[in-house]
Amino acid sequence: MAIQSLIEADRRHLIHPVVSYRAHEARGVTVLESARGVFLRDIDGNELLDAFSGLWCVNTGYGHQSIVEAATKQMTRLPYATGYFHFGSEPAIELAAKLVELSPASLQHVYFTLGGSDAVDAALRFITHYYNATGRPSKKHIIALQRGYHGSSSIGAGLTALPAFHRNFDVPLPTQHHIPSPYAYRNDFANDAALIAASVAALEAKVAELGADNVAAFFCEPIQGSGGVIVPPVGWLKAMREACHKLGILFVADEVITGFGRTGPLFASQAEGVEPDLMTVAKGLTAGYAPMGAVLMSDAVYQGIAEGDVAAVIGHGHTYSAHPVSAAIGLEVIRLYLEGGLLANGIARAPRFAQGLDALLAHPLVGDSRHRGLLGALELVSDKDTRQGFDTSLKLPDRIAAAAYANGLVFRAFGDSILGFAPALCYTEGEFDMLFERLEKTLDDVLAQTDVRTALKGSIEFKRTLPACQS
Numbered sequence: 001m002a003i004q005s006l007i008e009a010d011r012r013h014l015i016h017p018v019v020s021y022r023a024h025e026a027r028g029v030t031v032l033e034s035a036r037g038v039f040l041r042d043i044d045g046n047e048l049l050d051a052f053s054g055l056w057c058v059n060t061g062y063g064h065q066s067i068v069e070a071a072t073k074q075m076t077r078l079p080y081a082t083g084y085f086h087f088g089s090e091p092a093i094e095l096a097a098k099l100v101e102l103s104p105a106s107l108q109h110v111y112f113t114l115g116g117s118d119a120v121d122a123a124l125r126f127i128t129h130y131y132n133a134t135g136r137p138s139k140k141h142i143i144a145l146q147r148g149y150h151g152s153s154s155i156g157a158g159l160t161a162l163p164a165f166h167r168n169f170d171v172p173l174p175t176q177h178h179i180p181s182p183y184a185y186r187n188d189f190a191n192d193a194a195l196i197a198a199s200v201a202a203l204e205a206k207v208a209e210l211g212a213d214n215v216a217a218f219f220c221e222p223i224q225g226s227g228g229v230i231v232p233p234v235g236w237l238k239a240m241r242e243a244c245h246k247l248g249i250l251f252v253a254d255e256v257i258t259g260f261g262r263t264g265p266l267f268a269s270q271a272e273g274v275e276p277d278l279m280t281v282a283k284g285l286t287a288g289y290a291p292m293g294a295v296l297m298s299d300a301v302y303q304g305i306a307e308g309d310v311a312a313v314i315g316h317g318h319t320y321s322a323h324p325v326s327a328a329i330g331l332e333v334i335r336l337y338l339e340g341g342l343l344a345n346g347i348a349r350a351p352r353f354a355q356g357l358d359a360l361l362a363h364p365l366v367g368d369s370r371h372r373g374l375l376g377a378l379e380l381v382s383d384k385d386t387r388q389g390f391d392t393s394l395k396l397p398d399r400i401a402a403a404a405y406a407n408g409l410v411f412r413a414f415g416d417s418i419l420g421f422a423p424a425l426c427y428t429e430g431e432f433d434m435l436f437e438r439l440e441k442t443l444d445d446v447l448a449q450t451d452v453r454t455a456l457k458g459s460i461e462f463k464r465t466l467p468a469c470q471s
Contacts, residue, residue: 003043006031017152018164030405035062038424038431040410051411051435053422056225056257057283059346060336061426067289067332074328083112083322092322095330099281099296102266102334106275107296112322116256116282117151119293120219123252123278124155125316127216130250130301133308139216139249140175143206147181147227150219150254159219162227179206181224182232185368185379185387192233199236200243207247217250217277222268225257228418229377231370238272250277250301256293260284260333261343261425263373264350277301287333292326337425346374346425349432353423356436363443364456374425380417383457390417390455399452403445409438 001009010029015021031043038061040048053059060067074091081089096110111126113119124142131139142159144150150159158171161178165171172178179202182195189195207215222237224230237253244251253276258268262284265271269279278301282293305314320326337343350373357369357376367381380400382390390396397413404411412420423435446452 003031006043037061037063038427046405046408048405048408048410049431049434049438051409051421051423051439053424054288055283056262056422057288059260059262059284059425060287060289060333060342061424064287064289064332064336066336067287067329070328070332071290071325074325078324081322081324082319084317088322089324089327091324091327091331095327095334096322098331098334099294103279103296104267104269104275106277106298107279108299109297109302111295111297112327113282113293113295113318114291114320114323115151115293116254116280117153117156117293118318119256119280119282119295120151120156120159120254121153122316123280123295124159126278126295126297126301126305127250127252129308129314129316130304131216134304136213138214141177141210141215142175142217142219143177143179143203143215143249144219145181145221145224145227146178147183147224147230148178148219148221148254149224149226150221151256177206177210179203181227181230182236183228183230184233185370192235195233196236196239199232200239203240203243204247207249212248215247215249217252218244219252219254221254221256222258223263223372223375225375225420226414228379228414228416229370229375229420231372231375231377235272237269237274241274241276244277252276253279255279256282257422258375260287261337261346261373262375262422264347266337266343268372285333286326286329289333290323290326290329291320292323292330342425345427349425349427349429350374352429352432353421353427356432356439357421359436360440360443363440363447365443365447365452371421374423374427376421378419378421380419382455385457390452394452394455396446396452399446399449400442404438404442407438407442407445409435409442411439 007028011025016024032040033043034041038050040050078089081087099110100108111122113122144159146161148161150156152165157165157169158173158176182199184195241251253269255267259281269276277298279296286292353374354371357371360366360378361369365380366378367384367387368379370377382388396417397415401413
């Protein structure tokens with residue numbers, strides 16, 4: 001189809017996720033045509049440096065021939081195998097065993113899904129079944145974090161704590177609750193220990209309010225992704241896990257974003273020796289080359305479900321659970337992380353990523369830089385002293401995204417003027433240089449806009465810091 005025909009067909013027929021439908025119809029689609037390494041190319045021939053790994057997922061980078069070959073070989077041999085009726089396939093069984101081998105020791109069983117949202121949904125169903133099967137049917141309440149993201153399934157969207165996922169969807173449910181995010185920049189804790197103590201106290205207070213016999217689990221991302229890349233201090237995750245153990249509730253680590261090398265180790269939980277009762281993964285599992293997610297489950301939870309009624313089927317399943325082609329891709333992706341050097345490269349490049357983000361704290365627009373591994377964010381403010389954000393009428397995220405695209409750069413510009421970054425684990429030093437050169441130019445281009453500059457405290461002083469052609 002011609003470019004304009006594609007745009008019109010998209011406008012008429014294709015529903016896009018998480019957009020204003022009317023705004024998308026007016027704007028029109030940006031059609032991506034191809035990709036290689038860490039670069040995308042759109043249908044107009046523009047080359048773009050991808051600093052977001054697609055949607056936090058293409059951790060390997062694009063165009064790995066070995067992944068294509070693994071998929072092709074499996075498609076030729078066995079393109080589909082159901083997991084129903086006691087059937088299975090070799091790659092799915094091998095991938096489950098590999099995940100158990102590599103994940104925290106508490107996790108011994110794997111249920112495969114199509115992605116992160118249905119992994120969270122499956123985890124919630126398993127938790128409900130577990131407590132009913134073990135004679136504790138009152139334990140129905142789930143606690144999560146403000147600004148958290150746990151997908152957009154009918155139930156999981158209620159654990160997500162972002163307004164767009166609640167509006168007109170009748171969630172959160174009465175059994176879904178949220179405690180404050182460990183958001184250091186938007187709080188005034190004396191130190192990391194005080195922030196951690198406050199989070200533990202908030203969880204304890206919520207459990208006390210609801211009654212321990214009524215609370216099933218606490219869900220959290222080790223680092224909150226879509227809520228603005230909120231990076232809690234080291235020790236926070238372990239403290240929350242220990243609190244859950246003391247309170248008698250399940251601890252669920254949502255590693256859909258943080259898994260598979262994104263924060264350094266293969267799983268973020270491993271950095272603090274945390275052993276979840278359940279863990280959800282997706283995205284980097286197949287590096288976006290095919291849909292797949294998973295719920296990893298402790299033996300205690302598995303046995304509780306299995307023994308509830310040994311003769312009864314457990315009524316949960318998906319047609320494409322443990323899809324053999326996705327599993328074959330997952331096995332090759334994991335090989336690239338470990339044997340192909342991608343995990344090691346991500347760890348080696350993390351200091352350069354951190355340095356580049358931190359250096360931009362000197363920019364007039366930037367109030368905060370936060371990061372762990374190759375996951376990071378900049379938070380833009382109009383007043384660095386008070387940390388005041390920008391008026392939404394400026395539509396700063398849209399301006400940032402447009403300027404970045406013009407500069408050949410793609411990342412996530414959140415609605416509250418937070419910029420999210422998740423570069424692929426294959427990034428080179430030169431590509432990081434390019435990222436931060438283009439990012440700084442993007443910030444300068446937006447700062448050069450008169451109404452943005454006017455919104456800044458001390459804007460006249462800042463004006464003098466701009467290059468002459470932009471002042």
